[in-house]
Amino acid sequence: MTTGATKEKDPPRSSYARLSCPDAVVAETSFDVIVGLAPQPDAHVIGEEMHRPDSSHGAYTMTIQLIADGMRLADPAATWRVDLTVTAEAPYPAVTVALVPEGQDEPIRASSIRAMYSVDGSPIGLAIRSVAIVRTPELIAAAPTPAPAPGVDLALPAGHVAPDLTVRIERAGAGTGGRLLFQLLAADPSIDTPDAPLPVDIGDEPARDLQHITGEMQAVEGKLTQFAALRGIALTIADRMPIEFWAVLRHVAALHPGRPPTILFLSAEPYVPWELALVDPPLDPKVPPFLSAQATVGRWVLGQRRPPLPPPMTLTVNALAAVSGVYELPGWQRLLAAEGEAADLVAAHHAAAVDANTAGVLGLLRGTPPADVIHFAVHGTSDSAPGADGLILIDGSTLDPIVVLGTALHGHPFVFLNACQVAQGDQLLGDQAGLAAAFLSAGASAVVAPLWSIDDQLARQIAARFYDRALRGDPPAEIMRTERAAFMDDAATVSSTYMAYQYFGHPGLRMEVPDGPSPT
Numbered sequence: 001m002t003t004g005a006t007k008e009k010d011p012p013r014s015s016y017a018r019l020s021c022p023d024a025v026v027a028e029t030s031f032d033v034i035v036g037l038a039p040q041p042d043a044h045v046i047g048e049e050m051h052r053p054d055s056s057h058g059a060y061t062m063t064i065q066l067i068a069d070g071m072r073l074a075d076p077a078a079t080w081r082v083d084l085t086v087t088a089e090a091p092y093p094a095v096t097v098a099l100v101p102e103g104q105d106e107p108i109r110a111s112s113i114r115a116m117y118s119v120d121g122s123p124i125g126l127a128i129r130s131v132a133i134v135r136t137p138e139l140i141a142a143a144p145t146p147a148p149a150p151g152v153d154l155a156l157p158a159g160h161v162a163p164d165l166t167v168r169i170e171r172a173g174a175g176t177g178g179r180l181l182f183q184l185l186a187a188d189p190s191i192d193t194p195d196a197p198l199p200v201d202i203g204d205e206p207a208r209d210l211q212h213i214t215g216e217m218q219a220v221e222g223k224l225t226q227f228a229a230l231r232g233i234a235l236t237i238a239d240r241m242p243i244e245f246w247a248v249l250r251h252v253a254a255l256h257p258g259r260p261p262t263i264l265f266l267s268a269e270p271y272v273p274w275e276l277a278l279v280d281p282p283l284d285p286k287v288p289p290f291l292s293a294q295a296t297v298g299r300w301v302l303g304q305r306r307p308p309l310p311p312p313m314t315l316t317v318n319a320l321a322a323v324s325g326v327y328e329l330p331g332w333q334r335l336l337a338a339e340g341e342a343a344d345l346v347a348a349h350h351a352a353a354v355d356a357n358t359a360g361v362l363g364l365l366r367g368t369p370p371a372d373v374i375h376f377a378v379h380g381t382s383d384s385a386p387g388a389d390g391l392i393l394i395d396g397s398t399l400d401p402i403v404v405l406g407t408a409l410h411g412h413p414f415v416f417l418n419a420c421q422v423a424q425g426d427q428l429l430g431d432q433a434g435l436a437a438a439f440l441s442a443g444a445s446a447v448v449a450p451l452w453s454i455d456d457q458l459a460r461q462i463a464a465r466f467y468d469r470a471l472r473g474d475p476p477a478e479i480m481r482t483e484r485a486a487f488m489d490d491a492a493t494v495s496s497t498y499m500a501y502q503y504f505g506h507p508g509l510r511m512e513v514p515d516g517p518s519p520t
Helices: 138-144 206-219 226-240 243-255 334-350 359-363 401-405 433-444 456-470 476-484
Strands: 014-020 025-026 031-038 060-068 069-074 079-085 095-103 106-120 122-134 164-171 179-186 200-202 261-267 296-301 315-318 318-322 352-355 373-379 379-383 390-392 414-418 447-451 501-506 511-512
Touching: 014 106, 025 138, 025 318, 031 060, 031 079, 060 179, 079 095, 106 179, 122 138, 122 261, 164 243, 179 243, 206 226, 296 433, 296 476, 334 352, 334 373, 334 456, 352 359, 373 456, 390 401, 401 433, 401 476, 414 433, 414 456, 433 447, 433 501, 447 511, 456 476, 476 501
Parallel strands: 025 122, 164 261, 261 296, 296 501, 315 511, 318 352, 318 373, 373 414, 414 447
Antiparallel strands: 014 031, 031 095, 060 079, 060 106, 069 095, 106 122, 164 179, 179 200, 379 390, 447 501
């Protein structure tokens, strides 16, 4: 791809996905899909307008990675990855890919063909074409016109660098249980990544499995067995990941020996904490062997319509807010360290103090007072009962995911949920429904939250170090990676709190403070 100043005639800066095929196809019968670019949107294809990065000039290569639910390539020599040369003379290239739907027992089954478009390792769009698969040809006439699935825009902001490795995780399709599909995209074109989606089976009860993981970590908290317990969990998670992932990760790390690799998980699956996977042998033997300590990792929710993609890479911070309060509720002890944590932010960074009651928190989310960073130092809980999962406020109410999703969030704040267990994912009507996902869907730029219960004093110290660095320009994902380095396999490690935090956001996100190192 030609970059920089050039006299070469430039192709169009934007285009739409082309995924042309019949509305209904017959099982075990080959059909053609035309895959490429188009100047106008197609009513059958869901996907936003795609924009090339500003650094792209002249002819370039568009890479398209396909996933087809319940289908195989008709030609065994063909691949699921297509590279198309885009020029000013031929700005909308396309190629024909022949697919064969697998056999099925049901008369008609809804399916889809999904395509991720990328330039120079940067995802710039995702398109979806719905297809009905019928068991026999005579059922074609009875097949309803498939309802299109919503698409998402993966365009990267101008001038921003793609993560070293993007991992796209989708469900394999209806009726496939816990089967997932992994796709790998490397920013460096010299890294060979699998063109076909990689199947992974996580079993039929991932929600229960997540509860087992968090329950185990809470049971061993502060004990000599805590490192071994997390290592056992990490080994179990690593065994579920495709072998190809580990090969690509090591290739990426070898190309960047002076720094940790950056990884972005775009996941439609809400339960598995892939960030905890064991890296064996570790990339860096001096830090804990868990993926989110070995690499700078961010996670983003691959939802139906929300949260918007791509994850932001910059956030201008003019004001902070710290939410805390005095708990006098039956069954909820007072959080003296959390009260001190909020006071620290007020004193060190001039955060607005917001009382953790319903009126105060809803007002804050709606913009009173305005805040670009919202920090919660409160009680949290994870419970499957409606209205019982989320942040516990001092007036006895719960700020749960549904309430967050239904609140008109002001701006695009960075949200730090320093409360027990609130990073845990969930599902509602097939979409992600945990508290972190709700904040992202409401418009948050990023979220930090712990998967399991945390030590109050350590949480206060971690928050103080986090803001000292983040408000001076260090990426939040890298800050959290270095915090995890304190979780070592020795008796001096007093808590697993360091490893509890998940970071939802772009691994390269930075906070920008207009008038100095910290808001005033």
